[in-house]
Amino acid sequence: MALIVHKYGGTSMGSTDRIKNVAARVAKWHDAGHQIVVVPSAMSGETNRLIGLAKEIMPQPDPRELDMIASTGEQVSVGLLAMALLAIGKDAVSYTGWQAGIRTDSSFTKARIQSIDDTRVRNDLNQGKIVIITGFQGMDEDGNISTLGRGGSDTSAVAIAAALKADECLIYTDVDGVYTTDPRVVHEARRLSKITFEEMLELASLGSKVLQTRSVEFAGNYQVPTRVLSSLTDPLMPLDEEAKSGTLISFEEESNMEQAVISGIAFHRDEAKITILGVPDKPGVAFHILGPIADANVEVDMIIQNQSVDGKTDFTFTVSRNDYAKAMSVLEAQRESLGAAKVLGDAKVSKVSAVGVGMRSHVGVASQMFRTLSEEGINIMMISTSEIKISVLIDEKYMELAVRALHKAFNLEQA
Amino acid sequence: MALIVHKYGGTSMGSTDRIKNVAARVAKWHDAGHQIVVVPSAMSGETNRLIGLAKEIMPQPDPRELDMIASTGEQVSVGLLAMALLAIGKDAVSYTGWQAGIRTDSSFTKARIQSIDDTRVRNDLNQGKIVIITGFQGMDEDGNISTLGRGGSDTSAVAIAAALKADECLIYTDVDGVYTTDPRVVHEARRLSKITFEEMLELASLGSKVLQTRSVEFAGNYQVPTRVLSSLTDPLMPLDEEAKSGTLISFEEESNMEQAVISGIAFHRDEAKITILGVPDKPGVAFHILGPIADANVEVDMIIQNQSVDGKTDFTFTVSRNDYAKAMSVLEAQRESLGAAKVLGDAKVSKVSAVGVGMRSHVGVASQMFRTLSEEGINIMMISTSEIKISVLIDEKYMELAVRALHKAFNLEQA
Structure with missing residues (x-):
């Protein structure tokens, strides 16, 4: 019982x-x-x-x-x-x-x-x-x-x-x-x-x-x-x-150690990417960019800050496509006070992720993933990783292709 | 406040x-x-x-x-x-x-x-x-x-x-x-x-x-x-x-003592009347008749037991018209064990009532009511009374006439 x-x-x-x-x-x-x-x-x-x-x-x-x-x-x-x-x-x-x-x-x-x-x-x-x-x-x-x-x-x-x-x-x-x-x-x-x-x-x-x-x-x-x-x-x-x-x-x-390194390929079609070019690289810049975005109730997912060159840096992050217009207008309004040169946006991007606890103990998952995408001619715009997940941001039009290629590359069709 | x-x-x-x-x-x-x-x-x-x-x-x-x-x-x-x-x-x-x-x-x-x-x-x-x-x-x-x-x-x-x-x-x-x-x-x-x-x-x-x-x-x-x-x-x-x-x-x-003797005329159109003729008049007869009716979840309203003649009596009661068929079949099934001669029913009767606390201190309300109905040629089948109410059962077809006549007789149209 x-x-x-x-x-x-x-x-x-x-x-x-x-x-x-x-x-x-x-x-x-x-x-x-x-x-x-x-x-x-x-x-x-x-x-x-x-x-x-x-x-x-x-x-x-x-x-x-x-x-x-x-x-x-x-x-x-x-x-x-x-x-x-x-x-x-x-x-x-x-x-x-x-x-x-x-x-x-x-x-x-x-x-x-x-x-x-x-x-x-x-x-x-x-x-x-x-x-x-x-x-x-x-x-x-x-x-x-x-x-x-x-x-x-x-x-x-x-x-x-x-x-x-x-x-x-x-x-x-x-x-x-x-x-x-x-x-x-x-x-x-x-x-x-x-x-x-x-x-x-x-x-x-x-x-x-x-x-x-x-x-x-x-x-x-x-x-x-x-x-x-x-x-x-x-x-x-x-x-x-x-x-x-x-x-x-x-x-x-x-019991999962026996299993495949990767358990599944997840994706999120409706992403958007925003880049702020030429921001003075001083302490608090990330907060000054993302604070107003959070105040507008927009959730930010992936974030990248480039290596600073001549005291200036580029800052890129992704939001859900629904929030794209709102986030862009918030940033345009802040551009001058941020001292940024330009704000760029791309609302036709998608996120694809490989997920699996197996990757904790297996090296080479990331390189396998990047090789597969490269062989399909798919450019990677952003990368983020966690202990059991690697996500890449790519052009929306390649999303299905990327998911199919990765599913095959990690042998997920086989039990 | x-x-x-x-x-x-x-x-x-x-x-x-x-x-x-x-x-x-x-x-x-x-x-x-x-x-x-x-x-x-x-x-x-x-x-x-x-x-x-x-x-x-x-x-x-x-x-x-x-x-x-x-x-x-x-x-x-x-x-x-x-x-x-x-x-x-x-x-x-x-x-x-x-x-x-x-x-x-x-x-x-x-x-x-x-x-x-x-x-x-x-x-x-x-x-x-x-x-x-x-x-x-x-x-x-x-x-x-x-x-x-x-x-x-x-x-x-x-x-x-x-x-x-x-x-x-x-x-x-x-x-x-x-x-x-x-x-x-x-x-x-x-x-x-x-x-x-x-x-x-x-x-x-x-x-x-x-x-x-x-x-x-x-x-x-x-x-x-x-x-x-x-x-x-x-x-x-x-x-x-x-x-x-x-x-x-x-x-x-x-404050109501000043007011009219009667406050309103109420009526209930959908009544039905059932009479059991020639029941031996011995203790418990009412219970023996009404017990099975209650067991069938039928609610009884007015009840009359006639003066006994030669050890036999007639027993009449009213039920809601919805329950009439059910009550009749219960009684038909009980007729022999009750020793009753006959069960009669009438499903086209209505109840009209005069209500008012004033009648407590005023005599003659009943006689006024009966006179009014008599003048309209309306026969009274049953009567029941409480401290502040007199109800009569009459032929359904006279109901509106009775209500109008009583409303007028008690001057209810005047404040």
Whole structure:
């Protein structure tokens, strides 16, 4: 007997028929003798409907009141799922975040879980009940309802699994796992049966949006074995088959040592690059350039400062393409006070990254990557590296070519 | 400065524009220096939508889980109304039933309020905040969400007003008060500026559904001055005019002594009458007849047992027309074991009632009523009386005639 946490996304909960499917799947796990906690999202479209109503009244909704409203989508879901289980003869009970003891800070609309008092849930599990808990929300110390922000139900599920010391947290979603790259770009992309949470974190933050980044951090910090798997399979498929499906985010790094050096190729198409030429190279120059950008709520990704020549330097950074126009106008306004000669921009660039914990212990990943791109005639504009990732910025028109070439060069089509 | 509780129904909260209107009205009262608590219903249609979803999953929804779901409609409403007030610069905060300290029993879907801890609300009011509290719901002693049943927001508002010892509870609704009878039947029907809670109780239970019966009981038990008034007026109409509009449910009986003997003529069109002929008149006969009826969940209203002749008696009672077929089949099945000769039914009868606290101290109300009906050639089938009400059962086809004649006979068209 194991204690398993299931999480279902909005699409899986999208209609009463789909909710009945979820109930059938959950019942199958419970029938096999496991203790089950389920964390469902709001029915698809519901959270947007609620936020839409709020914005009709207050274009910049008050965060506390927005959480009061937005949290109701999950409350409806848990009640419906509990009923769907009761209707097929399973003993089930639903709880809101506050009822389940989920305490957060007071950062409404982006609250962080501080603690979970699992007394009530554990009692129910010991009585053989299936417990359904709202994702996405909790209660602050003053008894206000808080939400964790978009995708927060993933984080709720992993946090609840951590608090209960669950054996596994199963994230049911509309993809069947994590791939070596986007199958729409590389036909030979392969599903990974296992990935480390650090690799998952890099892939998630690089735009492979299978799991909310914070939930992966949580899984890493609390060592919660977490599996991403499909909710589109037959709910009555054999349990032992389902239990091995999808992609497991693991914490046994040694097992990965055997594996490939690189786990996947991630990419981010919509990047933009901005260069400030001829800035006087004195202390604080980076802050003086990036301060106004941050003040305009623009997030900066890659940053390069060139070797200074004659007391002048060039400074280049990338932003999301959505923020390009805003960032350019901020800098144009600052150009004179910065003493810069010129501001250049290029909004047709993309980022491609090779990710893998294996590269920690293998030299030559970077050179293999650069050789492959060079052989395809692709110029590298910027490079950034971390312990388990190398990213390059290239011309947008070469992005698919680069992803396919790297996927092949690192043999990712082979298990 | 007074402490005022406002309650708004689902129609008043039916769209974001209407919610802005409610906010404008509430702000006007707050600007005049009053402390304001608002209890809004769910947006019109929302509770039905939620119950519909539940029934798709479980035709007889589990009561606890249904309350989990159904309570969200009001939670959305309070958040939206708080935002609408914040958007026009008023300091407002919303609370669910459990946050506002509303403790109920555990009779899910028809819970009763047991206590209200008003500490939090009172603190906010003292800080000048407008407090918005969900109607229709509370929390039981185990921390489960409970609802008070249909129309429960009226009861919430009056109960909150009682707990806070509010100066007045204003129930804003889509009628502009309580009338001497239904204006659709009697054109001369007049709005009453004042009515006692006992009269209101009789009128409400007789089908003039302006207020939920339990809310009127609450108002009576806790002596909460409660006013029914229109939410369809201009929200910016002068406050002193609005404060005197509608109908006040009062507790100063002496002031009513001056008023008319009869306050209103109520009616209930859809009645049915059932007679059991020739039942042996022995102890327990009423129970043996009505027990199976109650077991079938049929509510009985008027009851008559005739004077016994030769050890046999006739027994007549009325039920709502919806329950007529069910009640008849229950009795037909019981006829032999009751030793009854025959069961007769008539589904085309209506009830007309004259209501007024004034009749306590005035003799002759009954005879005036009977004379009037007799002059119109209307036969009375059954009579029942209480301290402040006389009801007669008549042929359905005479109902409007009876109401008009009685309205005129008691001079109700004159203030």
